[in-house]
Amino acid sequence: MANSDPEGVDGVRMTWNVWPRTKLEASKCVIPLAASIAPIRPHSDIPTLPYAPLRCRTCSAALNAYSRVDFLAKIWICPFCYQRNQFPPHYAMISETNLPCELYPQYTTVQYTLQTNPDPNNPSNAPQLQPVFVFVLDTCMIEEELVFAKSALKQAIGLLPEQALVGFVSFGTQAHVHELGFTEMSKVYVFKGSKENSKEQVLEQLGLPAAGRRSTAGYPKGLQNGYTNTVVNRFLLPASDCEFTLNSLLDELQTDQWPVQAGHRASRCTGVALSVAAGLLGACLPGTGARIIALVGGPCTEGPGTIVSKDLSEPLRSHKDLFKDAAPYFKKAVKFYDSLAKQLVDQGHVLDLFASALDQVGVAEMKVAIERTGGLVVLAESFGHSVFKDSFKLVFEDGEQSLGLCFKLVLNKGYKVGVQVDAAWGESSSFLFNFSFSGMLEISCSKEIKVQGIIGPCTSLEKKGPNVSDTVIGEGNTTTWKMCGLDKSTCLAVIFDLSSTDQSNVPETVNPQFYLQFLISYQDPEGKTLIRVTTVTRQWVDISVSTEELMHGFDQETAAVVMARITSLKMETEEGFDATRWLDRNLIRFCSKFGNYRENDPSSFSLNPCFSLFPQFIFNLRRSQFVQVFNNSPDETAYFRVLLNKENITNAAVMVQPSLISYSFNSPPQPALLDVASISADHILLLDSYFSIVVFHGMTIAQWRNMGYQNQPEHQAFALLLEAPQVDAQIIIRDRFPVPRLVVCDQHGSQARFLLAKLNPSATYNNATDIAPGSDIIFTDDVSLQVFCEHLQRLAVQS
Structure with missing residues (x-):
């Protein structure tokens, strides 16, 4: 991945990073306006302040880097409701050269520590509430x-x-x-x-x-x-x-x-x-x-x-x-x-x-x-x-020992590992101590924006307000949610709506920016009360004039995960809901809107690179355990969906579209296509589908291993090749909760099904003559990605 930390300091990712101005234009975008927020994700660049945030007296939004400040009158203007607020006495020294931390433009996320339950006799020695x-x-x-x-x-x-x-x-x-x-x-x-x-x-x-x-x-x-x-x-x-x-x-x-x-x-x-x-x-x-x-x-x-x-x-x-x-x-x-x-x-x-x-x-x-x-x-x-x-x-x-052991193993073997390790991994000694309690999330938005709801581990507190949409998705009818338990990987998907339906209602002088603020108060494992305030801004765009900016602001991974969460929710709550048909219809509309083509000419169809991976995500979502539920029990489906709704975008995207790494003598570990064509007799494949990790040995590799070549000194390179995916698998496993199932299998073995079920069936028993020597076929009637895309192109270009 080019960007190793796509969530950034703020922990916010959006389906669209620029928004159309009206509800009608937003509906034409097909993919909803949504943001994923990881409320307490750890990051070294977040400052912690030893006092409470300053709140707007009208809308309760916290003072932030986008607030306008009159230093002479000691007044700040809230970017959400434009209310003028007086600074309290302890901000008396504020000036253009003496700014409080929360007004620095780089600190869009700030954390506050509140003193709770002090001991009246000795405030510094207040007992901490234990879990x-x-x-x-x-x-x-x-x-x-x-x-x-x-x-x-x-x-x-x-x-x-x-x-x-x-x-x-x-x-x-x-x-x-x-x-x-x-x-x-x-x-x-x-x-x-x-x-x-x-x-x-x-x-x-x-x-x-x-x-x-x-x-x-x-x-x-x-x-x-x-x-x-x-x-x-x-x-x-x-x-x-x-x-x-x-x-x-x-x-x-x-x-x-x-x-x-x-x-x-x-x-x-x-x-x-x-x-x-x-x-x-x-x-x-x-x-x-x-x-x-x-x-x-x-x-x-x-x-x-x-x-x-x-x-x-x-x-x-x-x-x-x-x-x-x-x-x-x-x-x-x-x-x-x-x-x-x-x-x-x-x-x-x-x-x-x-x-x-x-x-x-x-x-x-x-x-x-x-x-x-x-x-x-x-x-x-x-x-x-x-x-x-x-x-x-x-x-x-305590997780430090196992982490150190893993790195020791990697270094001793002297080869480069093909899996990236999250930088935040070793920041806390155990999973338990990443847990926080009694969370409360408040969302403030610019007045044109309304919140439809949240899909994720939280409960609506039914707090009505001007930013509450009439349409409810997930936990809605509110701008405040309770989160009894949350940890560093907790990630919520917030679905938004727009109030204006008509472009003519939007004044010419309106602010080109809109603002969203996520304020979460919670109790950390030591019993301290913390408040984290994240304020983000994005631009409005008039898509009736140009869609170029809109296209470049599309986040394909986030869009795929949001669509997966919405699909899962609809399957649970709407009777007779046909998930596959719903996804197909939306994808056809999406490609008709953003594709380049001549009417009724499928061969002329092309998608901007900003959208090119999205049909593949939807193809894999249609085949995933979230949509094809009849392969699983209701318990398994519920389990998969709880984790889909909780995990961050990167992890949830792997649940929808697994990652595949190929190992061979000729090259370092490298990503491979999620396709049956990636199977080769002299390669080892490592599949990460989040819930299970599969180490798959090609036919030749398995034969050499069974003959014990790896134990002979002259075949040290083969021993290292066998060990590389195992060590990479252990690194993935140690960084994940729940711990995934590890499946080690060989080509044509009974457990090879764990890999084959996730691969694009480009080679099946119907076209077995086309496969390369040493590759494999999948016994299925499912359509391949290529056939899926051909159908999609034909339907998208219809007049």
């Missing part, structure tokens, strides 16, 4: 699986900061809340698995008074780490105090002992366990940075959130069942998790799901609660599988 973790463990598993899950939990508890508060809930036919503060004997509160419990009922059954609240003033006596001792520390204890108790409890914990009838599934009350954990946190610690981390090993069959009956003869719902409305439990379960999501958002808490089972566990139903709270989701086949084990460890583990 809170409630682990929820499924016990309806075979012994071997439970051993893997317990081992992972013990490891995680040992890696937590000493003062982090920990709670524990186990569940099977019933849900058990374990009292960790009562060490003399094991004390457990049991909740019936078939009964839904409100927060008040949980509070009553656990014997909790309504007083377990955080103090908003200075911490009075009786507060330890900012929390009330007596109430909270029965169920939530610092990791250092309860590690031994929890380890002993896990050692004694057995698989669910309730008998299971022959031909029946186990009774598993996942919904009750999660609502009890949410109730416990809501009673003890509302408004704090807390996470419910659920390890689930099968489908919920009991109580609220049930996704299937206990009778094994009844199969789990498939996409076909959902499409035909033949999944009797689905809507009720989604409604339950929707209400749980509202409760968690009100409390400011996050739901993380680690689902490990050969069958489905209900990710499709739980998606609403995970996504709205900004939670993590990992889907694996077993708690013993590397996808679960490595991902779970990555959340808690």
Whole structure:
């Protein structure tokens, strides 16, 4: 990639970097006006200021580099609403040669640190609020699986900061809340698995008074780490105090002992366990940075959130069942998790799901609660599988050692690695400490712009205003959103609309620039409250005069990812939505608008280089797991979509259109076409499709390896060739969450399908005579990219 950091300091990318002036012209652009924003992405060039931002008294936008300033009158003019605001007394020394940091033109993103909950006696020594973790463990598993899950939990508890508060809930036919503060004997509160419990009922059954609240003033006596001792520390204890108790409890914990009838599934009350954990946190610690981390090993069959009956003869719902409305439990379960999501958002808490089972566990139903709270989701086949084990460890583990080990391995081997490593990779010691809590995002726009909504991990706070569009996409009807959990890779897609429909309504003297501001306040892992303000400006353009500027401002990757997010959302929310047809129609309109051609002459068609990759992105999106859902279970599809909606543009683009690197004796590692023609007998291919990494050996390479040539001193070059893609794969894996599945396979082997499924089928059984020696064919009736483009050209040029 020419630009190694396309997001820049601001973390903002737009589908169009210049905008048409009217709604009508914007609709002709086909691809919506949208921006992706990574709210807390780390960057060394962002200054941190030790005070609160100055806000406009009319529209609440923060003082920024685009504000006009009258230094004599000590007034600043807001670029969004043109309100004149007086500077407060502590800005008295402001002048053209003495500017505050936020007015420097290069600081379009500024971070502010707010002093929270100071100790009245010693403000510099205010206690920091530590994160809170409630682990929820499924016990309806075979012994071997439970051993893997317990081992992972013990490891995680040992890696937590000493003062982090920990709670524990186990569940099977019933849900058990374990009292960790009562060490003399094991004390457990049991909740019936078939009964839904409100927060008040949980509070009553656990014997909790309504007083377990955080103090908003200075911490009075009786507060330890900012929390009330007596109430909270029965169920939530610092990791250092309860590690031994929890380890002993896990050692004694057995698989669910309730008998299971022959031909029946186990009774598993996942919904009750999660609502009890949410109730416990809501009673003890509302408004704090807390996470419910659920390890689930099968489908919920009991109580609220049930996704299937206990009778094994009844199969789990498939996409076909959902499409035909033949999944009797689905809507009720989604409604339950929707209400749980509202409760968690009100409390400011996050739901993380680690689902490990050969069958489905209900990710499709739980998606609403995970996504709205900004939670993590990992889907694996077993708690013993590397996808679960490595991902779970990555959340808690100090990452510096593994990073150093990887670079050591690369340097010792003495060859150049073909994969770029993100510069921000080693900035923080572990994934856990990149997590922030209690986020609030506010968007301010120039008055001609309206916000339709956000697709991503957040919840609308339904705050109406002049910049709210009547059309809603995703989380809309607002200019303010809550983000209970967010991390450095969290990325939101904001869809915009224009208020003016008629060019004649736009005055000639109107500002040629428009402005967008993203203000996010959040609590970092140390408990400090931070506010980050990003203000960006772009130009208006009159596309009735010229489309040249518009074309050069098109971001193909961002447009492809935004279209993928919108398509996924429509497939979930619009009944009978035909995604492939919708994408095709939009692409034909797009090419008709921006292509160069003579009417009814497909051979004359050409696209400006600014657009040339976009049809290829749409071709791969049509074939991807986001659109072709019938190859996957509803759980897998929900999993893929949660990650598509959360990850930054670069990562999400790889999900849509995987990257392929080719290794050979004759040249250094280099990008290859995502095409079956890239397969060669004497090459190794490395495919990154985000969810899986495939190392694919050509036929000749595989034969030489099987004969052991790499172990002979005279074939050192071959040994290095074999090792290069493996090391590059490990670098990709170490920088990614969830950890992708690594597939190492050979040409014509059974696992070669992981590569072949992603390649353009330019050579199939229909035209097998055209293939080069040592290459391969794909057994499919899918059209190739070439045929797709021929059809596209023919339809785009029609009069």
